[in-house]
Amino acid sequence: MTSEAAVSAPPLGDALLKAVRAGRTAEVVGLLDGMTDAERRACLPALKELRKELRPARWDSASRRAHPTLHAAGAACHTGAAGTADWLTGADMRWAQASPAVLLHVLGDRERAWLGDVAHRLAERPDSAQVPYELMSGLVRLSGCPLPTTETYVFGWVQWICGTRRRGDTVAQRLRQDPHTAELVTASFGTTGIGGRLDWMFGSGAQDWVDALTQLTREGTLDRQELLDSCAAALLRGGPPADCRVFLRLLKGLEPTRAEELEHVATWMALASDAVSTVASHAQSVLGSLALDGGLTARQLAEMSDAVLFRAERRLVRSQLVLLGKALRRDRSSAAELLPAVARAFGHEDTDVQERALKLVERHIGSVTAEVRAEVAASADLLSAGLRARAEGPLGLEEAGTAPEPYREMLPPAPEPQRLATAPESAAEVAEEVAALLASGGDVAAFERTLDGLVRHSYRDRAALVEALRPAVARRWWFDIDSRYTAVDGYFGAAPHGLEVVLAALFGQVRVEALRKAVQHPPTTESCAHSGPARAFNARLWEAAHRAVTEPQPLLLATPTWASGVLEPDELVSRLDEYRRLGARPGEADLAQALLRVRRDDRAAADAAAARAAALGTPEGDRLARWLATASPSLPSVRRHVSGNRVLLEPAGADESAGTGWFPDELPPEFRLLGLPVDVSTQRRYCSHYWEQSDQQYWLAVLPGQRELVAGRLLNDLSALATDDIRGDAALLPRMAEAEGEAGGAVHLGLAYGLGARHPEDRLGAVDALLVLAARGQLDAFRLGADLGELVRCGAVKPLRLAESVRTAAATGAYATVWAVVRTALPPLFERLDADGATAPPHGLGELVAVAADCAERTGVRGELPHLSRAVDRRGTSRLVTQARRLRTTLDRDEAA
Structure with a gap:
């Protein structure tokens, strides 16, 4: 056979x-x-x-x-x-x-x-493998094997059950006919993502599925107690919101009896404490009903309150305080157990919640012992300053000697200037620095130090440098490609892509002709705000790559002394002297960048360095001497320009140019572009530089000490953080705050956009920049507040986002700084409120006023805030009205009091 x-x-x-x-x-x-x-x-x-x-x-x-x-x-x-x-x-x-x-x-x-x-x-394959359920279930039927309850099998079963609706039968009928329904329903409770799958097939909430399960439970096909326990376990486990939504709806559909609810008190308390908001709200309502019916002891209600009052959701906290109020009215003897729990709300960030809690305490504190009163009073320090003053009498704070200390502003330490370390001593160290930069990027200091190391070691021993670099660049796409492949030349001819053009040149992957063309005739891009710093930055890299393989340089002239990009004049003279001694020719772009970086504000040091430079007897020394003899000109004037919902800056007049006195004709053309004014009409959101945003962090070092000029060119990008919901550009703001030079209109306007950014991580970057500027004494709070007020009025910045930003800044201890900003931002917003309160204010304005009131209370400021009465006199008890009244009470408080 x-x-x-x-x-x-x-x-x-x-x-x-x-x-x-x-x-x-x-x-x-x-x-x-x-x-x-x-x-x-x-x-x-x-x-x-x-x-x-x-x-x-x-x-x-x-x-x-x-x-x-x-x-x-x-x-x-x-x-x-x-x-x-x-x-x-x-x-x-x-x-x-x-x-x-x-x-x-x-x-x-x-x-x-x-x-x-x-x-x-x-069945164990991932759901993405698309294994048909009919195949898996058929194999189970033929083999008689135990039923698999994996995610793929359960998802397939649910989809198969739901797909029967096309034949006219119902979900309940198909579930009733399936012999494995009970086992697979139980398994579905432990399958993460089942809610999203049901939502996709049934719509949000999956009501058909829930109705079918409850119907089968009433018929006895499914065990009611098992379903209740499974729902509770699934909700305790948590998971995606869609899962919780389906399980909660099923739990409600099963309509637990009072006895069943009492059996699961511990579950309800855990859900009220840790579950997502919708589930916690239901658990809270169940526990509240039990508490008012006598099903919960005062101690249990206090334990529940300890957890719920700690949550951030205001609606849950307010509902809990309402429940505590009802429980205290129902049984006044429970005050000893419940009032310490109420006092937990004194530390809530919402002062409305604090006030509600304080009212409950004031109403019932007289019926408790001195020991309980002292326990409640110990939490009074968590109250806002205004409410704490109000609590002094009822809680006996004055007698206890717990008066608050005078306010002290807490700002982070101002960043210290960081001096660049010397270039790596060995080729192996250079390779390590290159690998780190290619893997995760780096700051100006790491980039400049590594670039200088590449140049120095290509001059000393190019072969040894290439051998050391080989492991670091072996996985770059251009590393082992045919050198005749023209795409490499085109790739690096269009842009240097940071250090990669130097590395590719060292390995012979870019032809010398292509590098020479990039140096002599760099690609021209459209006129945009980025073209000036981008082309100057790129010109130096192309030159370094070309010189590394044709005429190696002993070192770079423009390597900064400080991480900010500033180059000390005496150090530049010493480098020129080294070039003279070796008979080397400086690079044109390298020398131009060095001139832009050299410090000229210290006239004594500049004059001494100029004398040394002139004594070198070289053209470059004479050029440096002339440059040091002239002082840096003042910043060009600009004016504000409103374009749609954006506020931008443009040259103040056609006859005024940012280039006047800044960039003489002796500089290369790529560097003279930095002096051209930035017109609003040239600020395109998407240009060729949009995809190379990682280079923008180095542009501040192209013009160190002139961050206003760089900020003006990046202002359109920063505005998109708030207006277009763009993510990531705010990473430049902390670096801008740490840079040298005047922090003027462009820096503050860019910071204002960052504080109103769509994404939380961008707002945190803006908060960092705000605190750094304040710590350095460079924050113009009036200017920033005026910018914020204008941006909110024109719709570029949403008040709620701004409130979150300034609340975060204030929480670090900078309440006085934040107050100085918001006291300028708020009056223009109040001014636009109608007197009768018929028109709704901007969403989130109440939150912004709440931050202002908190800052005013903590710092103890007094005085008048223009147009505040327009918010105070509005009808109702909205968030805006209550917080405006709180702010006015604080500002009007008698200092002697």
Whole structure:
């Protein structure tokens, strides 16, 4: 029989392969039915080769015709369960599979244990493998194996159940007919993501599914107690909001009795403490009803309150305080247990919550012992300053000697200037620095130090440097590509891409002709705000790459002394002297960058360095001497320009240019672009530099000490943080705050946009910048507040986002700084409020006023805030009105009091 099988296998294999290619399913099934295991194994190599052949062109007619039959034949010809499962779930097989009926037919003659093994292997595949449920369930039925309850199987079952609606039957009918419903329903409670799958099939809430389960529970098909316990366990476990939503709706649909609710008190308390807001709210309502009916002791209610009052959701906290008020009225003897719990709300960030809690304490504090009163009074320090003053009498704070200390502003320490370390001493150290920069980027100091190291070691021993760099760059796309491949030249000819152009040049992957062209005739881009600093930055990199392979330089002249990008004049003279000693020629772009970086504000040091430079007797020394003899000009004047919902800056007049006196004609053309004025009309949101934003962090070092000029060019990008919900550009703000130079209109306007950014991480970056400027004494709070007020009025900044930013800044201890900002920002917003309160104020204005009131209370400021009465006199008790009244009470408080 073995010899006969070996003789007959090739003809059967040829016939099978032809039938598979033609897509003749019935013929393939017939051939497979007559094969032995050995014959099937003999056919498998040819089927694998066909699979490889079809894989590159899976969408052509031959592939579409053959794939379903290939799917079935390959599964049947595998004799191992693992191989069959791998074949069935291959990524290239998913788009055109054989039907489950065909697969069950060709696999159904195997042993039951083998079929069960395949079923479980398929069920353990991720849901993305798209294994048909009919196939898995059919294999389970044929094998009689235990039911798999994996995510893939449960998801498939749910989708199969829900898909029956097209035939007219209901979900409940199909669940009732399935013998495995009880087991799979239980498994669904432990399957993360089931709620999202049900929402996708039924719509938000999956009401049809919930109704079907509750109906089967009433009929007795499903065990009610088991479903209640499963719901509670799933809600305690948490998970995606859609899961919680479905389980909560099912729990409500089961309508637990009072006795069942009492059995799960511990569960309700845990849910009220830690569950998502909607689930916690339901648990809170259940516990509240039990408490008012006598089902909870005062101690249990106090324990529940300790957890709920700690939550950030105001609605839950307020509801809990309402519940505590009802419980205290119902049983006044419970005050000793409940009032310390009420006092937990004294530390809530919302002063409305604090006031509600204080009112409860004031109402019931007279009925407790001195010991309980002292326990409540110990929490009074958490109250806002205004409420704490109000609590002094009822809680006896004055007698206890717990008066608050005078306010002290807490600002972070001002950043100290960081001096650059010397260039790496060995090629191995340079390679380490390069690897770190390529992997995760770096700051100005790391970039400049590494670039200088590359230049120095290419001069000393290029071969040794290349050998050391090889592991660091081995995975770059250009590393092992044919050097004649023109895409490399084009890639680095359009932009240097940071240090990569120097590295590619050292490895000979960029032709010298391409580098020479980039240096002599750099690519011209459209006129945009970024073109000045970008082209100056790129010119120096192209030059360094070109010189590294044609005329190596002993060192870079423009490497800064300080991390801010500033170069000390005496150090630059010493480098020029080294060039003179070695007879080397300085790079034109390198020298131009050095001149822009050299410090000129210390006239004594500049004059001494100028004398030394003139004594060198070289053209570069004379040029430096002339440059140091002139002082840096003042910043050009600008005016504000409103464009849509953006406020930008533009030159004050056509005859005024930022380049006057800044960039003489002797500088290379790429550097003279820095002196051109930035017009609003040139500020395009998407330009060629948009995709190279990582370079922007280095632009501040192109013009160190002139951050206003750089900020003006980046202002359009920063405005998009608030107006277009762009993410990430605010990372520049802390660096801008730490840079040298005047912090004028552009810096403050960019900071204002950052404080109103859409994304929290960008707002945190702006808060850091605000605190750094304040710590350095460079924050103009009046200017920033005026900018914020204008941006809120024109719709660029949303008050709620701004409130979150300034609240975060104030919470660090900078209450006086934040007050100085918001006291200027608020009056223009109050002024726009109508007197009768008919028009709704901007959403979030009440939150912003709350921050202002908190700052005023903590700092003890007094005085008048223009137009505050417009908010105070509005009808109702909205957040805006209550906080405005609180602010006015604070500002009007008699100092003697």
